[in-house]
Amino acid sequence: MDRAERIALTLAGILTTTAFLGIVFAAYGMGVMVPTSIKDMKPFERDTVIQISDRHYEIHYIARMWTFFPQEVKIPVGSTVDIYLTSKDIIHGFNIHEKAVNLMAIPNAVNHVRVTFDREGEYRIVCHEYCGIGHQMMSAKIVVYNPEVEDEGG
């Protein structure tokens, strides 16, 4: 090993450490969490939307060839939503457009993420795992409305 090589190796070591510490910080310091294993919740049979409190909802999504249930959910802006997701047949994906919500729907297992919708609008949910010939049609919607504007909330 000559000097230049030792420098390159040291730099690589520093870079690896920094990058990894950055990730640990994002995960624990900023709370950017990826899904974890849920051992105390059996896969649910039906899809539901539950209002837990004023701005807190729970949605149980079911993915199956080739649609999501519920197809469309309306929630007021500023709501926090606990999304639970399972599949009733094969593996599907679940990606909310312009939101960092990215889940796999696996049969016989429950996935979970918590997300807050701060902006009004229509959020498209796209299945992004191949699930057979109808895969490209598999999609759903979350509509985030402003309750202060009377007729939109209706």
Place this chain on the structure above:
Amino acid sequence: MKVDRGLRWLVLLELLIPAALLTLGIYHGLMQVLYRAGWIRASEFWGLEYYQGLTLHGVVNALVFTTFFAVAFGNILVPYLLKMRYNMKVAWFSFALMLTGTLFASWAILSRKASVLYTFYPPLKAHPLFYIGLALVVIGSWVAFFNWIPVYLRWRRENPDKKTPIGIVGLFVQFIVWTIASVAVAYEIVFMLIPWSMGWVETVNAELARTLFWMFGHPLVYFWLLGAYIMYYAMLPKVAGGKLYSDFAARLVFMLFILFSMPVGVHHQFTDPSIGHNWKLLHTFFTYLVFIPSFLTAFTLAASLEYAGRKNGGNGLFGWWLRLPWFRTDGNKWLFSYFIAGLFIFIFGGISGLVQASYSVNLLVHNTSWVPGHFHMTVAGPVFLAFTGMMLYIVHRLTGREIPFRRFTVLVPYMWMIGIALFSWGLMRGGLHGEPRRTNLGLSYLNPDSPLYMPDWKLYTAITAVGGIIMFTAMLIYFIQLFGMFFSKKTGDGTIEFPIAEPYHDENVPWVLNFRPWIIVLLIIVAIAYTPVIIDVMQSTFGGSPPYSPENPIPLR
């Protein structure tokens, strides 16, 4: 080296049969970009359905072609570098297994009985011959490897004070990683998928199968990469006109790949349920350690090239840069263009890979078109160019026939590089805007008549299509050269030589010479990294799944 008839035919068949299939795989690559841009709005074209063709593309390009090439390359490199012969009967047996497997799997795909993509996640079910075929390809490659081991051990005994040639070190690391990792997928196929697809067992645990697949799936990508690394370390410096800067660095990099290859697969499953996030973070950590061999490689190769450039008469800070054989087509110099174009692509492939492997950022890009954007800059970049370049070289030397349109040899890799740049840029930008991978976009999101139309993705998919067309054209030229060789005149005598680089710094560092300690540490790390993952999966999945066909939401039984 003089090559006798048996060996010549073995290697030529192992290269040319997958090359023939590759034409189909590349053809459907072109089709995919056209469908995805919405330029074809149909579920099939010329009898090949989108997802059927995508299965073919993944299986042929990434599994069959790469595995056959790795075995063929080893089959010629072992006798060349060790000057010893292995058992030809065993080698032919390995070829027969791999060929049978390929025929089974191709039949299942082409008759639409296996549109399950190259990851074959259950509970989508393929025809049993698809699984059996893939298993035979893997087992055939093990047989080839086990056939080289006694030769290596004999060479070691007879040459106690020589270091194993770098090419052999790379080859053995490549196959050690492959063999250990493919145990996971062999288990998945043999004990879970085959009995289930035959109807002997009712259900299969989808998440467990997925986890076993990725336990194999990431080492698989290093298996591809190591094939290219063999050429970069053992040959590139010589082709450039210089020496390998450091013999020690090369050996260290290869050994580190044994360690970091396997405890990383969960980075493909960050968005899965059933795996605790702490274990996901642990796998991220091991993934990031690959920074170290990668930096060392970047440094060593750059230093080797600088040495070559200066030796060729270049001076100044950048003058040596101009003295590399960029466009030379004589002798074996044209191989340089294949190697260097691949390395340029790999810079971007490596960086985008580390981005998507980074746990939280992965949430933005997982399963979007970012991912194929990334891995075409690795497997379809350095790996593919190194493999196709070397294939052209070996066929040229073994047949003794001239490469037709020789001047075009250097055009192909640079054209591919430009094509990939556009192609991957489009896929990655689209991915950041949510464009999904593995999707026939032309039927919905890129179809103005569909309620799902996404005009945002139009520009990105169009640029991808332009890139894909350029890549396809480059490959068209390549195939004309490869198969055209059989119609061109004989100028060689069928012997083969490889450009093997001498080391510039040749230190003797004992702890990078022996594979065994590295393998033992690998097994320990794998146990640490995977035991809790498997336990999590078992505790948070509730039952198994019956099989499904991709065409019907009702289970098959």
